[in-house]
Amino acid sequence: MNNFRFWSPTEFVFGKNTVGNVGQLVKQYGGTKVLIHYGGQSAVKSGLLAQVESSLQNEFIEYVKLGGAQPNPVDTLVYEGIDLCRKENVNFVLAVGGGSVIDSAKAIAAGALYAGDFWNFFEGTVTINRALPVATVLTIPAAGSEGSPNMVITKTTAGKLKRGTGSPLLRPVFSIMDPVLTFTLPANQTAYGIADMMAHVMERYFTQTRGVEVTDRMCEAVLLAVVKEAPVVIREPENYEARANIMWAGTVAHNGICGVGREEDWATHGLEHELSALYGVAHGAGLAVMFPAWMKYVYTSGVDRFVQFAIRVWGIEDTGDKKEVALKGIQALKDFFSSLGLPVNFAQLGAKAADIDQLIDTLKINSRGSLGNFRKLDMKDARAIYTIAAE
Numbered sequence: 001m002n003n004f005r006f007w008s009p010t011e012f013v014f015g016k017n018t019v020g021n022v023g024q025l026v027k028q029y030g031g032t033k034v035l036i037h038y039g040g041q042s043a044v045k046s047g048l049l050a051q052v053e054s055s056l057q058n059e060f061i062e063y064v065k066l067g068g069a070q071p072n073p074v075d076t077l078v079y080e081g082i083d084l085c086r087k088e089n090v091n092f093v094l095a096v097g098g099g100s101v102i103d104s105a106k107a108i109a110a111g112a113l114y115a116g117d118f119w120n121f122f123e124g125t126v127t128i129n130r131a132l133p134v135a136t137v138l139t140i141p142a143a144g145s146e147g148s149p150n151m152v153i154t155k156t157t158a159g160k161l162k163r164g165t166g167s168p169l170l171r172p173v174f175s176i177m178d179p180v181l182t183f184t185l186p187a188n189q190t191a192y193g194i195a196d197m198m199a200h201v202m203e204r205y206f207t208q209t210r211g212v213e214v215t216d217r218m219c220e221a222v223l224l225a226v227v228k229e230a231p232v233v234i235r236e237p238e239n240y241e242a243r244a245n246i247m248w249a250g251t252v253a254h255n256g257i258c259g260v261g262r263e264e265d266w267a268t269h270g271l272e273h274e275l276s277a278l279y280g281v282a283h284g285a286g287l288a289v290m291f292p293a294w295m296k297y298v299y300t301s302g303v304d305r306f307v308q309f310a311i312r313v314w315g316i317e318d319t320g321d322k323k324e325v326a327l328k329g330i331q332a333l334k335d336f337f338s339s340l341g342l343p344v345n346f347a348q349l350g351a352k353a354a355d356i357d358q359l360i361d362t363l364k365i366n367s368r369g370s371l372g373n374f375r376k377l378d379m380k381d382a383r384a385i386y387t388i389a390a391e
Contacts, residue, residue, distance in 0.1 A: 099143020144254025
């Protein structure tokens with residue numbers, strides 16, 4: 001096990017009827033003028049936004065609103081939010097929505113206190129050393145951004161470059177998590193979230209670091225719970241206990257606890273970012289396509305870990321043939337994704353093999369030519385993985 005530091009200061013307020021606490025919590029964490037950042041009209045039509053506003057009003061907290069956050073959040077709205085925060089002297093950012101809204105809110109919070117272009121954070125030329133406090137009211141369990149220090153933004157003015165960065169300063173100070181808010185999620189959006197949270201666990205699970213049995217077992221437990229509850233929430237969208245377990249799994253998958261003491265991979269996320277940037281597909285859908293393809297390409301670089309994954313997570317019988325067991329585990333994951341209605345190849349995703357050159361061009365820029373840690377990959381490897389995904 002590697003040395004590590006783990007700091008997760010977010011206060012999670014979980015359960016039914018917790019949205020009414022938002023005003024008190026904002027006041028507790030020093031907010032006096034709030035930017036409420038949200039997505040489309042669902043927060044308005046559902047009455048959630050009105051609940052949030054009422055709670056803030058009850059605590060005499062001023063606020064301004066900025067809607068329009070979209071899947072694969074873009075830089076143009078971040079710039080708008082930064083300008084609004086400065087103009088209105090906002091000192092607190094509240095995201096009401098899923099991971100895309102939260103990521104956009106984090107970028108606004110960091111950019112509002114930085115004199116230069118916030119994209120410099122994503123270029124890696126500037127470190128985030130100040131940010132407005134961020135909090136969340138989560139409506140879509142998927143990205144885990146409600147408990148993580150990370151964010152991903154697409155720069156629309158530079159060939160759709162999709163990049164991630166983060167800072168401990170961007171961990172939300174609190175996150176309100178009411179599973180009831182997820183009851184109305186469409187089945188496909190629920191499935192995308194499930195693939196996303198499983199991918200967050202697997203990016204940590206597939207490591208070459210030795211002596212990490214505790215986090216191995218934690219990763220496996222989260223995956224097993226998701227595999228158990230996922231069919232239930234698809235079949236019974238208002239099953240509170242199943243929704244609650246899925247919601248908390250999404251947080252635990254990405255707040256960092258499953259990755260302490262081990263080198264993480266993240267090649268598959270890098271590969272997928274190019275798909276969602278080019279085609280505008282849901283991040284979880286792209287991950288469902290790319291993870292089995294990545295696995296099939298790299299498993300021989302650490303077959304014992306893939307055997308462990310197959311046996312412990314999918315219950316594959318240990319025949320002693322490591323290659324056979326590993327491949328059965330990969331197929332089991334692919335079959336599970338298919339059972340949820342997720343795409344598992346380019347055709348089902350709406351991607352094209354003819355665009356692989358274009359995917360590689362932007363991947364080379366974003367990854368600076370290499371990605372991953374389980375096995376170090378170059379652009380030749382990336383092309384081979386895209387080709388497997390296109391089969």
